Amino acid sequence: MIPPRFDYTRPATLAEAVGILAADEDAKVLAGGQSLLPLLRFRLASPTSVVDLGAIAGLRGVADEGGHVRVGALTTHYEVVNDPLIAAHCGLLAQATRTVADPAVRHRGTIGGSMAHADPAGDLPAVALALAAEFLVTGPGGDRSVPAAEFFVDYLTTALEPGEVLTAIRIPKLDGWSFHYEKFSRTAQAWAIVGVAAAVRRVNGDITEARVGLTNMGTTPVRADSVESACRGIPAQADAIHEAARSADAEADPPSDLSAQADYRRHLARVLTGRALARAAGS
Amino acid sequence: MPNIRVTVDGVRYDDQVEARNLLVHYLREQLGKVGTPIGCDTSNCGACTVLLDGLSAKSCSVLAVQADGHDITTIEGLAADGRWHPLQRAFHEHHALQCGYCTPGMILAAIDLLRENPDPSDEEIREGLEGNLCRCTGYANIVAAVRAAAAEIRAAAAAPAPRASADPVPSAAAAAPSVEATP
Numbered sequence: 001m002i003p004p005r006f007d008y009t010r011p012a013t014l015a016e017a018v019g020i021l022a023a024d025e026d027a028k029v030l031a032g033g034q035s036l037l038p039l040l041r042f043r044l045a046s047p048t049s050v051v052d053l054g055a056i057a058g059l060r061g062v063a064d065e066g067g068h069v070r071v072g073a074l075t076t077h078y079e080v081v082n083d084p085l086i087a088a089h090c091g092l093l094a095q096a097t098r099t100v101a102d103p104a105v106r107h108r109g110t111i112g113g114s115m116a117h118a119d120p121a122g123d124l125p126a127v128a129l130a131l132a133a134e135f136l137v138t139g140p141g142g143d144r145s146v147p148a149a150e151f152f153v154d155y156l157t158t159a160l161e162p163g164e165v166l167t168a169i170r171i172p173k174l175d176g177w178s179f180h181y182e183k184f185s186r187t188a189q190a191w192a193i194v195g196v197a198a199a200v201r202r203v204n205g206d207i208t209e210a211r212v213g214l215t216n217m218g219t220t221p222v223r224a225d226s227v228e229s230a231c232r233g234i235p236a237q238a239d240a241i242h243e244a245a246r247s248a249d250a251e252a253d254p255p256s257d258l259s260a261q262a263d264y265r266r267h268l269a270r271v272l273t274g275r276a277l278a279r280a281a282g283s
Numbered sequence: 284m285p286n287i288r289v290t291v292d293g294v295r296y297d298d299q300v301e302a303r304n305l306l307v308h309y310l311r312e313q314l315g316k317v318g319t320p321i322g323c324d325t326s327n328c329g330a331c332t333v334l335l336d337g338l339s340a341k342s343c344s345v346l347a348v349q350a351d352g353h354d355i356t357t358i359e360g361l362a363a364d365g366r367w368h369p370l371q372r373a374f375h376e377h378h379a380l381q382c383g384y385c386t387p388g389m390i391l392a393a394i395d396l397l398r399e400n401p402d403p404s405d406e407e408i409r410e411g412l413e414g415n416l417c418r419c420t421g422y423a424n425i426v427a428a429v430r431a432a433a434a435e436i437r438a439a440a441a442a443p444a445p446r447a448s449a450d451p452v453p454s455a456a457a458a459a460p461s462v463e464a465t466p
């Protein structure tokens with residue numbers, strides 16, 4: 001279908017974008033358009049105005065900021081997958097981004113759009129949560145930073161207030177950790193039925209620290225705290241890891257939908273968490 | 284209405300477009316480039332794939348205004364010097380199409396794949412084309428066609444003499460699919 005009518009602006013500065021958004025609560029931000037345009041075509045969204053961030057300098061690209069890597073909100077999935085800084089310091093993000101959609105969607109879709117859209121089936125929010133990323137936001141009231149644990153509020157809902165733009169995501173470097181993103185879906189180019197973002201740190205064959213974020217196990221991404229605790233100090237071996245992963249669904253409240261019932265999702269979360277951690281730990 | 288300046292298949296256009304117009308609508312309805320079909324409303328099928336500054340993009344998921352200042356290649360811009368692109372020829376020779384509806388998108392997605400990976404395995408071809416659905420040919424011949432075209436392009440790059448045996452383009456509309464796209 002043809003989208004409904006809207007005004008279109010492509011401001012050159014962030015301040016201008018925030019001004020337009022703050023003055024009109026039915027205005028919508030456009031980044032890569034890979035979620036927004038399908039919504040407009042289905043007429044599930046009918047914004048009065050669409051504010052294209054595409055011309056604003058400084059929202060795109062990856063920078064090394066010492067203890068963390070800063071990824072501009074407008075950085076495309078394609079750029080994330082191919083970026084050497086991300087490969088060196090946030091490999092889990094690159095690996096998960098490689099599973100998003102298909103090459104054409106990855107050329108246009110952005111990391112900021114994926115986070116702001118906050119689809120519980122999206123792959124990147126769980127990664128941001130597991131890596132304890134920080135969300136940098138600019139709005140009418142100025143700049144603020146939101147920890148990942150507070151950014152995802154509900155189904156398709158984030159901590160972004162009206163008029164606010166997500167400008168970047170800061171990801172702490174987990175140098176020396178190993179990681180794996182395990183995605184379960186039935187067909188190519190499909191959303192995750194369940195996904196698991198796992199990272200581990202090992203010393204002398206033992207896991208000293210683990211991070212686990214779950215995709216599509218609730219209305220927001222879920223941090224699997226119980227598994228993280230259960231992993232501390234265990235040998236980096238398959239048996240011990242799968243045992244620890246039995247509590248993977250403890251914090252989750254998974255949905256039942258056409259793809260899977262809640263109990264099946266719980267089963268998947270336990271099995272896939274075991275696999276993701278075992279792959280991450282190289283066992 | 285916003286003004287846009289775009290280059291499509293090597294030709295510069297200055298046009299007015301409605302903000303809500305999708306790039307695919309602009310290509311088909313304003314420029315008459317009906318070689319790019321629309322196959323879905325969900326951004327899933329890939330039939331509408333074009334190259335935007337050399338990278339594959341689903342033209343149903345880009346606003347025409349977002350293409351302002353950019354370079355677009357559609358299936359209609361691939362044949363050069365009276366000869367089909369090696370991928371067009373390979374799809375023909377390997378029976379990689381039946382109704383042809385998915386073919387323009389498949390070929391442009393395959394060009395993008397070969398740009399990144401000139402010698403892909405069968406699995407890499409399938410992954411590279413995962414955003415393009417074919418509902419009638421099945422994928423085996425499509426994979427074979429891409430493999431064959433990749434080999435031909437690599438051989439041509441190694442020995443850059445023009446191939447005398449290349450098929451001529453039968454008609455200007457040859458690259459367009461044989462069925463009408465839904466509006």
Ligand SMILES: Cc1cc2nc3c(=O)[nH]c(=O)nc-3n(C[C@H](O)[C@H](O)[C@H](O)COP(=O)(O)OP(=O)(O)OC[C@H]3O[C@@H](n4cnc5c(N)ncnc54)[C@H](O)[C@@H]3O)c2cc1C
Pocket residue numbers: 028029030031032033034035036037038053073074099100101102105108109110111112113114116117121122123124160164165166167189190191192325326327
């Ligand atoms: C066929 C298909 C398959 C897909 N499969 C997957 C998949 O497997 N996994 C997955 O994770 N995703 C998938 N996606 C979604 C994809 O990742 C999108 O790129 C992403 O969800 C949205 O990013 P975008 O830049 O295109 O955002 P847009 O579509 O431009 O925007 C999405 C939403 O976020 C808001 N927004 C965007 N940027 C900002 C910002 N900087 N500040 C404030 N608000 C903002 C917009 O207003 C809008 O509400 C798929 C999409 C398609 C079309």
Ligand code: FES
Pocket residue numbers: 320321322323324325326327328329330331332341342343344
């Ligand atoms: S028409 Fe564009 S993806 Fe189907």
Ligand code: FES
Pocket residue numbers: 379380381382383384385386416417418419420
């Ligand atoms: S040839 Fe008919 S859909 Fe692919």
